[in-house]
Ligand SMILES: O=C(O)CCC(=O)C1=CC=C[C@@H](O)[C@@H]1C(=O)O
């Protein structure tokens with residue numbers, strides 16, 4: 201792993217770690233409480249929140265990201281705020297409006313679909329409920345790799361047509377439903393493997409279904425994050441700071457991918473979300489060098505072209521809306537409500553420091569704390 205600015209010793213690092221547990225309002229990714237380890241370094245705060253089931257080599261990337269933010273700080277920003285999508289978990293359609301209230305001003309909505317134990321009709325109902333609450337919203341769906349190629353081809357066609365057909369601004373009985381409107385923006389990780397994604401894209405094209413396929417797990421959990429694009433399995437990429445090893449690594453990968461990228465959260469506390477916002481703020485808009493074209497990425501030295509720190513010289517809407525609005529899922533976060541809040545569908549590009557009283561209230565002690573400290577120690581050895 202390439203080097204990252206580091207603490208003087210493991211003891212120095214461990215002395216700076218605060219383990220917290222954030223209670224959640226809604227079950228997401230199968231959990232109702234999110235544990236993370238926060239670390240305060242000379243350049244600010246970083247977050248180490250690799251999901252508990254991840255092994256050490258994978259979790260080490262997340263620690264690297266925390267160290268980069270805490271010892272090096274964010275890359276230079278090109279914009280001063282970042283547009284964010286609303287995220288709707290796999291809830292009943294009746295709960296959708298309440299969830300959307302937590303995302304004021306968001307004009308793009310990501311809807312979780314293909315939940316175990318549910319049917320396609322539940323997904324259609326959830327998407328329709330989103331459009332009823334936000335008729336102008338751009339819709340993307342995320343299946344977390346749950347569909348086979350055949351299931352995905354069918355579901356994407358149905359969901360795309362549902363989005364086109366549900367026109368909540370149209371009075372009933374005013375003529376036939378038109379399917380000419382805007383369809384799904386993209387489907388995120390419809391199938392689990394790269395090979396299936398390649399097959400699905402070919403199948404959608406043959407069926408005349410013009411919906412982009414975005415890779416998420418095929419990038420963040422892959423040994424080689426570029427493979428899915430080289431293989432022809434993705435039109436777009438979802439990229440997350442911590443699994444990719446930090447904001448500068450994310451920028452390097454985004455540059456190499458050469459397709460539009462959506463920066464997304466890993467269900468982070470405000471500290472981790474701020475790292476995602478920093479990465480999104482540093483992304484050049486538009487497309488960059490295609491995979492395999494010998495384009496050299498910005499590497500660890502900062503984003504290509506640089507830019508003024510926090511200056512905000514690029515449009516905040518020229519990159520896809522980021523999946524960084526998950527702070528609304530927590531009953532309590534490490535910053536006070538209103539600090540680092542969504543305003544008009546955007547998050548500000550700012551340094552985030554936890555509120556000391558909240559760090560105390562949310563602190564995890566005993567065996568769980570020891571588990572995280574041991575994990576920090578083991579992952580640190582791998583860097
Ligand atoms: O992208 C978003 O809108 C929110 C983040 C999000 O969906 C996720 C966060 C954390 C874990 C993942 O299972 C999930 C995802 O699959 O993208």
Ligand SMILES: [Mg+2]
Nearest residue numbers: 342388389416
């Ligand atoms: Mg996803």
